[in-house]
Amino acid sequence: MPNIVVLVKQVPDTYSERRLSDADHTLDRESADAVLDEINERAVEEALVIKEAHGGEVTVLSVGPERATEAIRKALSMGADKAIHVSDPALHGSCVLQTTKVLAAAIGTVEGVDLVIAGNEATDGRGGAVPAMLAEVLGFPQLTHARKVTIEGDTITVTRETDTGLTHLQATLPAVVSVGEKINEPRYPSFKGIMAAKKKPVDTLSVADLGIDPAQVGLASASTAVLESTPKPPRAAGQRVEDSGDGGSKIAEYLVGQKLI
């Protein structure tokens, strides 16, 4: 009966205009719609599939601003049992390392964790480092880029997929797993699930509640800093190719000119 914690992050919707603030180059959260990161929907789905097969409990954990409750509620409406939300103004501008330490401390409040499931990489920060760092801090084995996860007793087996091929990993629980995009298709929350989610417990904690000095997190003590940022240049107009029977050759010429083939 695995006790599972799923790490979920609220991110700016990739369809919105995403920008950094001029003042301190942190994320301008007001300029974009916020959603539960799609890779984290897959992480929640995997936890629910494991729970359906083996029983246990699924806790979702998010470190993020107040607004992240929307992402947490979505994960709960998919079927997770309860949530922990670490929300503290001191976290503003935290780096990957600080975020990981806070996540590890919050996981420490859950008794007897067998499995931590994360996404491979968040759509916004794209550090792709949290799962590995977390495994190091917790002292758990890490099984990353999971395409398939199997649990038998206290053994976890993962098919790991990267650009170079498939690898089979095995470890003894407790472990940290990060999932890739092909792992599953996340379920849509049902109406019943949405209603039930409103009543599920969400434990809201500050960093001090976790025994962390607020001065150790946030922009001022972050291990990395964004010194400069430039908005993405507007898209240039495309080149139109008229097909008078030679469209294929024209496209090939264009691609050769761009050194794409």
Ligand SMILES: Cc1cc2nc3c(=O)[nH]c(=O)nc-3n(C[C@H](O)[C@H](O)[C@H](O)COP(=O)(O)OP(=O)(O)OC[C@H]3O[C@@H](n4cnc5c(N)ncnc54)[C@H](O)[C@@H]3O)c2cc1C
């Ligand atoms: C309140 C807050 C404000 C922040 N503000 C800024 C900012 O303005 N500018 C800036 O550059 N950085 C900021 N950060 C840090 C950054 O957004 C990331 O949360 C952190 O550095 C993780 O890096 P990543 O997104 O590249 O994660 P990755 O390593 O790419 O994420 C992999 C997986 O780890 C898990 N994960 C990652 N982050 C979280 C999280 N916060 N909560 C739960 N699970 C998580 C998810 O499962 C995710 O799919 C902030 C962090 C916090 C907590």
